Amino acid sequence: MQTHQRKKVEIVVERARAPALVEAIQKLGATGYTIIPDVSGNGRHGKMGHNEVLDVYRSTMIIVLAAEPLARRIMEEAHRLMENYTGIVWLSDVEVVRGDHF
Amino acid sequence: MQTHQRKKVEIVVERARAPALVEAIQKLGATGYTIIPDVSGNGRHGKMGHNEVLDVYRSTMIIVLAAEPLARRIMEEAHRLMENYTGIVWLSDVEVVRGDHF
């Protein structure tokens, strides 16, 4: 089965900011995204919880598969949008079968 | 610590089809799998929600670690089983310690 190289961008971000990121991902032209709605964690901004009553302490994980140039643009835009917000972003390599889908 | 190269297959698929995929993964001989039960997202088939009341709009993420040949077979079979269903699949590289486990 022939496959194609793509990039995967992953973002962990506080809930309040997730909609802005998703909007940006779509505007930049990604064919889709996947969200893991409720993750917890720890970082420079302190602890985030899952199943938190207080929405300010919840975070969300977003996964986007895209061709490399788009993936890097998403990564850059995500950084910009997360200023003042709790969150991180990283990039990795993936192979997909349907090159036309991503 | 010595490590071994393996592949990771990741699948996002609508709920109704997840059991068929898991069955196939086991039949093909994977030593295990991990499921993130409730993810949401967007793709060619439109929006999927998490915590959706309507099961038809929910999706699940499946992660399988396996040696490369098996991983590629799983990827192929997953593609076949997702015809008519909402879902995507991708592959990436991982290192594991216990080569005998995967």
Add this chain to the structure above:
Amino acid sequence: MQTHQRKKVEIVVERARAPALVEAIQKLGATGYTIIPDVSGNGRHGKMGHNEVLDVYRSTMIIVLAAEPLARRIMEEAHRLMENYTGIVWLSDVEVVRGDHF
């Protein structure tokens, strides 16, 4: 946008043991971690469920981004701590923008 190579350690482990792993990750010096609180799966120890009433059959996924040496130390320590417990660990490559954060 310039990026930096880092490693990502991922751990799937039964709930009862997750706190010990998180403690170790922090002690070893990671700048943070992300937890997907409730995953299900199957492996050598049999089935784990999500939304299980019985805590003994639940598992958790932990993600840590770190520079390679630390990542390998975390992987090793995780293996040690999971003796007698249900769980696996793997490593992969990622790129991050803020090298000073990980």
Add this chain to the structure above:
Amino acid sequence: MSDLLQLGLSNLLSPMVLSFALGFAAALARSDLDIPEAVGRAMALYLMFAIGFKGGAALAESGGGGKVLLDILAAGLLSALLPFLAYGLLRAFSGLRAVDAGAVAAHYGSISIVTFVTASQFVTAQALGYEGHLVAMMAVMETPAIVTGLYLARRALAKEGGGRTAGQPFFSKELVHEILLNASVVVLVGAFIIGWATGPSGMAKVKPFVVDLFNGVLCLFLLDMGLLAARQLRGVRALSGGTLAFGIYMPLVGAVAGLGLAWAIGLGLGGATLMAVLGASASYIAVPAAMRLALPQANPAVYVTMSLVITFPFNVVLGIPLYFAAARMLGFQAG
């Protein structure tokens, strides 16, 4: 006529229907109001347990016998036959593909428990009772329509020459399970049997839970349903006029069929109203799940939108008092 208006108004001005309207309006206005899914499912379970238990306890008090089994069989037959009618109408007037028409037909032969539950409160508010075994009839009606709908859709797929369909067994193991043992059938039938077996003494033990709270929980549940229905509204744009019209006239057709059955088996006014509601209502949980398993070629946006966004609100807001008025006009007698 003014009497009909008055009925409609008294239905509209119940806390339950207004709660539905509140949810619908909130979702239209894009409020982020949300009832946690776990709680929504728990309320659904509660309502099914309570309505099943009450039905069983009522049957225990009134006695029953073989007649009950015959009635249940008849209801199952209605569910199996309605999809033929629905499919014919859809193919003639809606322009839906055959596979989608089959899927939709299955939904309208089946039933909506929440519509029934809401109607049972309407009937009770008219100071009427109803035959306890209607709950069992409802439970039995969930499934046969699925079989008919699948048959119709697969016949059409086979004609279109789907070599792939040939390989598929008509009933997979999962499908049989989903059909016979889905959560709602199990809870409804189980609670019905428990209510029947423990009778008045059982009822005395759980009445504050099963009876007293019922209306209040139904309010919150209908609020949730209103949110849910309105949030699927975008699906409407993709449907043709003929398809949308079906979502309104098919309930009327189904209600007439239900009233016919009620007459044939001799139900009272309350029971006939509920039987009409069973005929009129369309499934939006059990049947969609079965369709995704067994008929993935059909488009879920079509059948979910029709049953949940068009027919369900129509029945809750207008249909129920209408069917009651019709049953009264036709001379069905109170209890």
Add this chain to the structure above:
Amino acid sequence: MSDLLQLGLSNLLSPMVLSFALGFAAALARSDLDIPEAVGRAMALYLMFAIGFKGGAALAESGGGGKVLLDILAAGLLSALLPFLAYGLLRAFSGLRAVDAGAVAAHYGSISIVTFVTASQFVTAQALGYEGHLVAMMAVMETPAIVTGLYLARRALAKEGGGRTAGQPFFSKELVHEILLNASVVVLVGAFIIGWATGPSGMAKVKPFVVDLFNGVLCLFLLDMGLLAARQLRGVRALSGGTLAFGIYMPLVGAVAGLGLAWAIGLGLGGATLMAVLGASASYIAVPAAMRLALPQANPAVYVTMSLVITFPFNVVLGIPLYFAAARMLGFQAG
């Protein structure tokens, strides 16, 4: 004085306040006791639905008219003005940055529904009623303070020379939504209207749910709130003495303002107590959410800690009986 003590004690020895204490103590002792978040949210929804419905039904019984609308307007005004006072006090005595002071001020102009609900039970336990439209006044008070707080904070940011702020519109679409259509406003106002529209007959249908269960659910909910508050306690360490003191004296200031308003619009003793509570209480759900959207530069640990960890327990445990005693002393008359 001994009378005041007695009041405080009777408040302390209610199952609700003791449940709060239990949760607080359990979290302090680091017990893993935890109420599932979905259930906590459902209890909150229930309490808002019930208090809204009861308020509406009470208004339907007592009649209302234009006076009601005026009262509601006045309440909105109080919410819009209190943050100026709060901001001034914070800037003078707390040492908080201007942006944080603006954010905190917004919280204290707004209200805490749970505090109100707890106070409504205290009032009822004193065999007093209260004006039904207080619920609507509460709903209206959620929002205006947000606007004032944002204005104050953004003015300060602009002065500090945030070119970035310039680009931002004062109200983003999301913010307007969050402010006007957040879940609590929708449920409170919706249930209030439903209770009012269906009146005594509606109340008869849902009383066992809406009235009888109220205290019990409130116990479990306050248990959850106790856990929540104590688990945020670590945030206290980062706050200065002046900031912490504000968490205690600002409620008193707000209560006085509330009593003033109660006097101006002629509320009874029960209503005046609740109006004082509205003035005294601070938001910890709706306003934090709005602040994260519109003022990410402000530190959430500051405003959440102050309203949830300092002010909320103070009001529930000591404030409520105190405000009641004050209202009584000032000559407000029962019902």
Add this chain to the structure above:
Amino acid sequence: MSDLLQLGLSNLLSPMVLSFALGFAAALARSDLDIPEAVGRAMALYLMFAIGFKGGAALAESGGGGKVLLDILAAGLLSALLPFLAYGLLRAFSGLRAVDAGAVAAHYGSISIVTFVTASQFVTAQALGYEGHLVAMMAVMETPAIVTGLYLARRALAKEGGGRTAGQPFFSKELVHEILLNASVVVLVGAFIIGWATGPSGMAKVKPFVVDLFNGVLCLFLLDMGLLAARQLRGVRALSGGTLAFGIYMPLVGAVAGLGLAWAIGLGLGGATLMAVLGASASYIAVPAAMRLALPQANPAVYVTMSLVITFPFNVVLGIPLYFAAARMLGFQAG
């Protein structure tokens, strides 16, 4: 004898036990019926809160004094001693490894709150009361058995020569926490104290919640327990005959011990029945959690299967009426 049959039947024909049977049957038939986990946990919390509150309120009404503390101490002692007996029996007849035998023994010295709650309803249905502080005795019995079981298992591990075990402290910080402050201990004891402190006036405020709903919630909760138990049934295949037999005869042994204690401290018929149930029942939540923390070498499939799949259903369906009949035969007197 026919009287015993009759008792058993009346237990079987209660809505609660039938709901358990429904859940068990549904899971056996592989239905996908499922109660959301959050709701299951909330129901457990409710039941613990309610039973604790009722116990405390009953104690407040009956008075208590030092005797109560002595009884509680005695119960703790029973919990600490039963595991020695259980361990001996297991090592002699079951073929379990020492580490597993120690883990299982801990479960049987401890208690199952749901079994107690179900039995309390059985006792109430016999028109009997019971001593309020039995709830406190239950809470105290959760823990000591864990210490004994761990001691037995670790002694065995040490003999087998686990150098690794040597490094481990007997009680880790997490374990002490888990043991003393797990959710059920905190809620039971807390609600007990609240019920006791607020007495009849507190009870008046929350009776519709705490008393009236109890049976109904218990039905749904036992439905969930039935699902849970049957879904662990596969674990049975791995257990030897001697191990399975222990799951049946150990409850009888524990019940006898419980009756002995009841006699020693002078309980009435209702209280003696419940004390027997405490002796007979085995933990399946708190103790497994402690074992995973402190004894990961033991196989959870063994202890969970035994307490949840064998002993729990046995007690709920047959044990409770049996222990009651025994207590009555032994001459314990009503209230």
